[in-house]
Amino acid sequence: MKVKSPLEVYNYLPRTNCGECGFDTCMSFAAHIIDRSVTPLDCKPLVEEAKKDPKAKKKLEELLELTAPEIAEVVIGVGDNAVKIGGEEVLHRHELTFFNPTGFFYDVWDTMDDKALEERCERVVSYKKFYVGNFLTLDGFAVRCTSGDPKRYREVVKKVASYGKPMILVALDPECMKAALEEVADQRPLMYAATEGNWKEFLKMALEYKVPVTLRAKDLDVLKSMAVTFKQAGVKDIVLDPVTEPLGEGLKGTFERVIQLRRTAIAGQDKDVAYPIMITPIAAWLIEGDEVTKSYWEAVIASMFIVKYGDVMIFRSLDQHVVMPTITLRFNIYTDPRTPVQVEPGLRAINDPGPDDPVFITTNFALTYYTVESDLTSGGIKGWLLVLNTEGLGVEVSVAGGQFTASKVKELIEETKIEEKVNHRYLVIPGLAARLQGAIEDETGWKVLVGPMDSGRIKGWLEKNWPPKE
Amino acid sequence: MKKFTLEEFLELLKKYNVEEIEGVKIEGDLEIELEGSSVDLSAIAPLYSMLSEFGNFLYHANMALGYLQRLSAALGIPTPFAAQPQLAPAAPAAPEAAPAVEELKLPTELVKAKFEPYKEEYPSKIEEVVLGATKADGGSRDYTITLGGERSLAFYTFDAPQPHLPAIAIDVFDRKPMLAKAVRVHYEDVLDNPAEWARKCVKKFGADLVTLHLISTDPLLDDTPASEAVKVLEDVLQAVKCPIIVGGSGNKEKDPEVLEKAAEVAEGERIMLASATLDMDWERIANAAKKYGHVVLSWTQMDINNQKTLNRYLLKRVGMPRDSIVMDPTTAALGYGLDYAFTNMERIRISGLKGDTDLNFPMSSGTTNAWGAREAWMIDSPIEEDTPWGPRELRGPIWEIITGLTLSLAGVDLFMMMHPVAVAVLKEVFNTLGGNVKESVADPGEWIFMEV
């Protein structure tokens, strides 16, 4: 956003410190506008005032403009499943954070037979991967027109729309695109793509159907020219595709174009290219080689641009060796570095444990915690889980860094009164904390059992080691 | 709540000139009060979308007025603009919103615009560190590897040429380590013979360097004496002619002694000692490196300030030459803290380029750590609801690849890896981004139409 300091925002606010926004002062609210956790529209008095007074309205507009993200935000789809892309502020995540995770769309095509189509759609919709306490899912479909037949395309688009996920309509032929839009324009699909050849028709459709549109050109002068043309004609929801070339110098060129676009938009303040960027890892399927080679390369291209500025992507492979690494990387890169991923320290009762059940200990790093917790829960293991405050660090790092120590374990045992809940004194520590075994025994008087290196193996480990022999 | 009256609204339309009215965005929450009965403006939503969607103001203002005129006529309210005919010049009557779009004048030519890429220049550069020494320099290596030398972010060759692409070292252990099955199968025949192992890494898997981990020296394992352990180093130096990195067991008490001994027997070979850390006798390790002309790996736990501190100790207290320090800011696996590792390294690199002379050293990554991720090695998900994970033989290498690839974009210059496929793919990535792969596909848009 254009403004950098809360003070600049403060001058636009009512300055009454009324507290309606949930913050004590207007200044504090201003600070949250800067970190983008709220928007000016969350200040009710400001909005009310703008309704009454055209001057206030104008001021609010100005403020909205000043606090608009550097990169335009585009919404694909409607309702709960809608995907927001773009809206980024910075070039490096440590400078603030990245906001809207790259949208992942998976291709289907209209010459697929119905059964194959249904199966593929089903796979996309039902995809789930547990991670840090939640299930990661896929965003939507890219429906490609391979038939060249507007009627067939419309039919298939209609069918895919019934899955309720956002869609990218992939068709360069305006007739086909129009047929699909007739059917699903109200679902706010993203058009793919206006090119130097078809842009006039696509511009007309973007205006007529009020749907976002992708502009595709390898030459960045042409791409920018299209963006300017569309904007001047009144299209706001624009996505830029600088063409993903999957191999060799082509891929290197793609890397350069993507970085130049984003850097020029943010650091160079060129508003004419400040739009979300489309990457098509599916282009990896054009290279020579077997399926594994192609799918690996698809994961490589996707990852490169998850790290570097890809806001929305079209994929082919639904194989886990492509989906899992990319979806995990997306989560990692788009995690807000300002808020450490921690959970509350303390004691958790897993599966309604009794006094004879084992006591485990782990860290309050969210990832470690949820991994252990879900392994115990889904493994049907009854037990007590102590969660140590390691300041959000994992086991290995906190043991090395001194956040996971015997004396802190002792404190936690006392605070949680676990000794009143169990009738034994056995503590199972993570395999990665093995070196603390002696120290914890000395400090707490408990007997310490070294558990497996990975909590996924706790079940097997317990079968051998619990109840303890002595 | 005071509501806009129709009159007020029309006044507003009259009052503002073309530019200004475009700036007045009318939201759906505005209401017009009509003789006591309030009409929700969503009822005349087309007006607002027309006003905000299209650039041709006059045309639309007129259309809007026309619309309001009809609306007010329908509601039987007199409107003021009959008396203001200048506001409604000969504009096409627009009975409906949809056909209006059809009639909209669309551009027939692209508005020509030139893309001017933003230029970024950093004042400083990353130190160049040479690993290995050939005969000419008193060693016995066939070649040397130079790390660093960047003047821009990784692979931003449009900012400044990148003199050296990242190098890849493959790990060798002096005693059978715990390895994921997918990795172990590639080394099964050499697990008991570090020299053969090293040879396989270079000859068969294309390693640029070899990292020998003397883990048997760990007092909790075999507690091999330092003087004994370094014999394996001598074997490896004989077996392969690439530059060598030597690691200890990670034991704080033992490592300084082991690495000191390694430095001594490898004198002249310009190996890298891995590693000096803040919680062990870094001084002794670095002194050994300095004395025998080696490089030291400065390893900290994902903390840019600690990295600065340790580097400064090595520079100021030990007097390490600036061309003899490589940093390991710690690698966490994809899904297991990679975000921290990535951002920490990216910050270090940018600080170095911006002129922080405590941080402008090449970086190394223990990418093998990726195999700690359960997604890399576990047979399937322990979570019942998860979509099945698919064959782990395919998951493991890609986990190592993506971990490495991500960190290469943060600026890592040296990767310590294990899976041969991961090594090969990552090399291809570096060569591609480094501009060494000439081939391209003819039509990158073919996927748009391709069947299957």
Ligand code: SF4
């Ligand atoms: S609601 Fe608005 S006026 Fe009230 S305290 Fe918050 S920012 Fe200030």
